[in-house]
Amino acid sequence: MKWQHALKDYQLYLKIERGLSQNSIDSYVLDIKKLILYLEDHNINTSPINISSEDIKSFIYETAKNVNTRTQSRIISGLRSFFNYIMFEDYRTDNPLELIESPKIGRKLPDTLSTEEIDKLISAIDLNKEYNNVKIGERNRSILETLYGCGLRVSELINLKLSDLFFDEGFIKVTGKGSKQRFVPIVDSTQKYINIYKDEIRPFINIKPGFEDTLFLNHNGRQLTRAMIFTIIKQLAKAIGLEKKISPHTFRHSFATHLLENDADLRSIQLMLGHESITTTEIYVHLDKSHLTKVIEEFHPRK
Structure with missing residues (x-):
């Protein structure tokens, strides 16, 4: 079995069997391509079926010189998953990464913004700014209000459709990782800015064919890119002199943290964020330890 053939089959497996998004699939594939390139550069003539643990250890050692422990751990995890698939297809009976341990990494707490900082960022938007006779300022305000107000991932935001808006019921339909759909509550103020x-x-946008149902469009009438959302936020942060390193995901983290601070329960936050496991949502408890103190004081039987 050749590497390219195995890689092609693996991508189909990730898409069809595991239902992963294209971004996730690309991430898995990238690390395998790095291994293939390493083998070619070092004239190691081997295949997915007979590659040894020593060859993979050499690759990981070489890679570790240029990446942090978190990236190194991700590469090992991705390769382990690939060879688990090779075993699943009965091409080999062992996983060459079975005895290779991932480096210990600390749990990175996400950056957050205060409600005051979010208000400043949104207030810095020039609502009269136009591009090709399109008032992109109003669009940008509705984008940030939606990112924060609904706790969306940037990929979920740019893929929102007009047909996903159920304002009469107070929800929007969001398509998350692995094409899994969920309904997220949307408050009146966020609805107001989207409606504007x-x-x-x-x-007044000249919408290109195929994007008639896409909610947020660029001035050329096509779907916005992830990079464009990053750029909008970076420019606003610079405009108000914000020194924190922020991204679209910062608004999602802030949404969850502020809900927790206002006594929302983790299960509800998990459902709104679309986390498959409650353990992913639990990271927000670490951001606000005062919440745990309040829970103990209010509910402990021996308080």
């Missing part, structure tokens, strides 16, 4: 953009700005 949708009713007063979007109709």
Whole structure:
């Protein structure tokens, strides 16, 4: 079995059997391609079926010189998953990464913004700014209000459809990782800003075929990119002199943290964020330890 053939089959497996998003699939594949390139550069003539643990250890050692422990751990995990698939297909009986341990890494707590900082960022938007006769300022405000107000991933935001808006019921339909859908509550204020953009700005955009149902569009009438959302946020952070390193995901983290600070329960936050496991949501407890103190004081039987 050749590497390229195995890689192609593995991508289909990740997409069809595991239902992963294209971004996740690309991440898995990238690390395997790095291994293939390493083998070629070092004239190691081997295949997925007979590659040894020593060859993989050499690759990991070489890679570790240029990456941090978190990235190194991700590479090992990705390769282990690939060879588990090779075993699953009965091409080999062992996983060459079975005895290779991932480096210990600390749990990185996400950066967050205060409600005051979020208000400053949104207030810094020039609502009269136009591009190709399109008021992109109003669009940008509705984008940030939606990112924060609904706790969306950037990929979920740019893929929102007009048909996903159920404002009469107070929800939007969100398509998350692995094409899994969930309904997220949307407050009146966020609805208001989306409606301003949708009713007063979007109709004047020359929408290209195939994007008629896409909610957030660029000035050329196509779907916005992830990079464009990053750029909008970076420019606003610079405008208000914010020194924190932020990204679209910072708004999602802030959404969850502020809900917790206001006594929302973890299960509800998990459902709104679309976390498959409650342990992923539990990271927000570490951000606000005062919440744990309040829970003990209010509910402990011997308080």
